[in-house]
Amino acid sequence: xxxxxxxxxxxxxxxxxxxxxxxxxxxxxxxxxxxxxxxxxxxxxxxxxxxxxxxxxxxxxxxxxxxxxxxxxxxxxxxxxxxxxxxxxxxxxxxxxxxxxxxxxxxxxxxxxxxxxxxxxxxxxxxxxxxxxxxxxxxxxxxxxxxxxxxxxxxxxxxxxxxxxxxxxxxxxxxxxxxxxxxxxxxxxxxxxxxxxxxxxxxxxxxxxxxxxxxxxxxxxxxxxxxxxxxxxxxxxxxxxxxxxxxxxxxxxxxxxxxxxxxxxxxxxxxxxxxxxxxxxxxxxxxxxxxxxxxxxxxxxxxxxxxxxxxxxxxxxxxxxxxxxxxxxxxxx
Amino acid sequence: xxxxxxxxxxxxxxxxxxxxxxxxxxxxxxxxxxxxxxxxxxxxxxxxxxxxxxxxxxxxxxxxxxxxxxxxxxxxxxxxxxxxxxxxxxxxxxxxxxxxxxxxxxxxxxxxxxxxxxxxxxxxxxxxxxxxxxxxxxxxxxxxxxxxxxxxxxxxxxxxxxxxxxxxxxxxxxxxxxxxxxxxxxxxxxxxxxxxxxxxxxxxxxxxxxxxxxxxxxxxxxxxxxxxxxxxxxxxxxxxxxxxxxxxxxxxxxxxxxxxxxxxxxxxxxxxxxxxxxxxxxxxxxxxxxxxxxxxxxxxxxxxxxxxxxxxxxxxxxxxxxxxxxxxxxxxx
Numbered sequence: 222x223x224x225x226x227x228x229x230x231x232x233x234x235x236x237x238x239x240x241x242x243x244x245x246x247x248x249x250x251x252x253x254x255x256x257x258x259x260x261x262x263x264x265x266x267x268x269x270x271x272x273x274x275x276x277x278x279x280x281x282x283x284x285x286x287x288x289x290x291x292x293x294x295x296x297x298x299x300x301x302x303x304x305x306x307x308x309x310x311x312x313x314x315x316x317x318x319x320x321x322x323x324x325x326x327x328x329x330x331x332x333x334x335x336x337x338x339x340x341x342x343x344x345x346x347x348x349x350x351x352x353x354x355x356x357x358x359x360x361x362x363x364x365x366x367x368x369x370x371x372x373x374x375x376x377x378x379x380x381x382x383x384x385x386x387x388x389x390x391x392x393x394x395x396x397x398x399x400x401x402x403x404x405x406x407x408x409x410x411x412x413x414x415x416x417x418x419x420x421x422x423x424x425x426x427x428x429x430x431x432x433x434x435x436x437x438x439x440x441x442x443x444x445x446x447x448x449x450x451x452x453x454x455x456x457x458x459x460x461x462x463x464x465x466x467x468x469x470x471x472x473x474x475x476x477x478x479x480x481x482x483x484x485x486x487x488x489x490x491x492x493x494x495x496x497x498x499x500x501x502x503x504x505x506x507x508x509x510x511x512x513x514x515x516x517x518x519x520x521x522x523x524x525x526x527x528x529x530x531x532x533x534x535x536x537x538x539x540x541x542x543x544x545x546x547x548x549x550x551x552x553x554x
Numbered sequence: 555x556x557x558x559x560x561x562x563x564x565x566x567x568x569x570x571x572x573x574x575x576x577x578x579x580x581x582x583x584x585x586x587x588x589x590x591x592x593x594x595x596x597x598x599x600x601x602x603x604x605x606x607x608x609x610x611x612x613x614x615x616x617x618x619x620x621x622x623x624x625x626x627x628x629x630x631x632x633x634x635x636x637x638x639x640x641x642x643x644x645x646x647x648x649x650x651x652x653x654x655x656x657x658x659x660x661x662x663x664x665x666x667x668x669x670x671x672x673x674x675x676x677x678x679x680x681x682x683x684x685x686x687x688x689x690x691x692x693x694x695x696x697x698x699x700x701x702x703x704x705x706x707x708x709x710x711x712x713x714x715x716x717x718x719x720x721x722x723x724x725x726x727x728x729x730x731x732x733x734x735x736x737x738x739x740x741x742x743x744x745x746x747x748x749x750x751x752x753x754x755x756x757x758x759x760x761x762x763x764x765x766x767x768x769x770x771x772x773x774x775x776x777x778x779x780x781x782x783x784x785x786x787x788x789x790x791x792x793x794x795x796x797x798x799x800x801x802x803x804x805x806x807x808x809x810x811x812x813x814x815x816x817x818x819x820x821x822x823x824x825x826x827x828x829x830x831x832x833x834x835x836x837x838x839x840x841x842x843x844x845x846x847x848x849x850x851x852x853x854x855x856x857x858x859x860x861x862x863x864x865x866x867x868x869x870x871x872x873x874x875x876x877x878x879x880x881x882x883x884x885x886x887x
Binding site: 256258259260261262310313316317335336337339340341342343344346347348350351354357359362363366367369370372373374376377378380381395 | 589591592593594595643646649650668669670672673674675676677679680681683684687690692695696699700702703705706707709710711713714728
C-alpha cells in the first residue's frame, strides 16, 4: 500500500476493494425495489437509495464475508437485505421525527407524504425478508429477525425517553444499540455466518459491528450539536428541537447547576424553546466539557471495535475495518 | 350436531372446536408482545390485541393445520405470527387512514400518537418474523415473506388509486387481494404446509383463503356505506371521506350520467365534500343497483371459497369453514 493509498479514507478503500460486489448489490437493490403494480414504491425508494448514502452497512456484510474467504453470492443478497432494512427504518424514522431533510435532500415524507413513507417502508421490510429467505440459512434469518426487533424496540425506547431529563447513559446506550449498533452488528455477523467462519470469528465480527455502531451514533449525536448543515446533510440542532436526550446533553444535565437545570427543564422537558436556546445549550455543554467527554466515549468504543478484530486472520479488509473505526470518530473536527 | 349447534355462527363453532389451540395462541401472543425495555410496546399492542378482535386469521391457520391432521405445535406459532402481522398492518393502516376508531374503540394513533403506532407496528412485524423463524420451515417463511410484500404493495396501490375515478374493478381486486386476501390465503396455506398436507390440498387451502378474503373485504367495503356504527365498530362513511374507490363506488361511477359524474368528481377527485354528500352517494349507488351488484360479487367469491374445499377430506372443520364463507356475506343484511 503506497502513501496515496494510505491517505484515502478507509470507507473509500473498502468501496474500491469491494467494487464488484457493491455493483452486484446495487443491481440487486434496483431489481428488488421495483413493484409491478405500485410505481410509487420505486419512486420513493429511489429518492432515498440513490441519494448517495454511503452504503456503509452492506459494505460491512461484504467485507466480513470476503475477509472470511467466502466465495459464493449469498453475501450480495444479505448486503442488499441489510440496506433494505436500513432504508425502511430511515423512511419510518423521518415520519416519527417529522424530519424535512435527509442526506442533504428533502425527505420522502415531505416530498410525498407520511402515508407513502410508512407503507413503502413496510414494503422494503417485506422485501428484505424475502431476500434473506433466499439464502436458506435459518441462522441468518434468526440474526436479522432479532436485529429488526431490537431496532424497533430501540426506536420506541427513544420515543419514550425523549423529553425525560432522568434518562441515564445506560438508557442512552440501549437506545443507540437499537437504532444503530444492532444493524451494524447483524451486518457483520451474517457476513461471517454465510462464510461459515469459526464461531469465535463470527462473535468477533459481531462485537466489531456493535462497537462501531455505538461509536458512529455517539459521533452522529455530537455532530447534531457541533457540525454544520453542509457537512452532515441534515439540520443541526434537530435533536435539541426534538428534545432527545443524547449523550452530550445527558452529561451536561448531570452537572447542571440550578439555573442550567431550569434551562433544560424549560427547553427539553417542557419543549418551550426560543431563539438562541440552541446556542446556549452548546455553551452549557462546552462549559462542562460534555462534548469532549462524549467524544472520549466514542474513542473508547472505536478502540473496542478495533481490538475485536485482533483474533481475525490478517487481511487487507481487516486493516480497512480497523482504520474505519478510527475514521468514524475523526469525523468530529 | 344438534339444531342448537347448527344455529351457532360458524365463527363461534370454529372458536369452540379450536378453543385449546386458541388459548395457546393467546398465551403466546401475550408473551411475545412484551418488551423488556419499552413498556409503550405492550401498552399499545394490548389496546389492539385485547379489544376483542375476532382472531379470524389465526383460527384459519389452526383450522387448516388440524383439518390436515397436524399434531405438533408449530401451528400455534404460525397462528400467532399471522395475528402479529395483522395487528402490525392495523396499526400502520390507522396512521395512513388517520382513523379515529377501530373495533369500537379509539385507535392507538389517537390514544398515543402516530409515532408509537408506526414503531410498535414495526416491532410486531419483527416479532412475527422471529416467531416464524422458530418453525424452521423455509417454505413457511417464503409464503409469509411474500404475503407481507403483497400486503404492503396493496396498501400503496390503494393509496395511489384513491381519488382516481379511473380505478377499475381489476385494480380494486388487486388492492383487496393485497390488503386482505393475501394474509387469509397465507394463513390457510401455512396451516397446510406445517401439516405436510399433499400439495393439491395446500393449494386448495390457499385458494379458499384467497376467495374468502376477497368476499370478506367486498362485504367490509359495502358495510362502510350500508352498515351502522354499532354493527361494525367503526365510522360508516370512512371510505367516502377518504375518497377510496371501493367496489360499489366503481360500479356506480361506471354507470354515472353527467350530473352524477360531476358529483363523483367533486366529492372523490377534488375531495370537496359537504353535508349530505354521503347520503347522496348512497342514493346514487342504490339507483344503479351498485350495492346489490357488489353483494353478488361477494357471493360469487364466497361460492369459490366453498368449492375450493371440495377436494379436502371430510372433516367437521371443513364444514365450519364452508359455512364461514356463507356467513361472511350474510353480514350484509
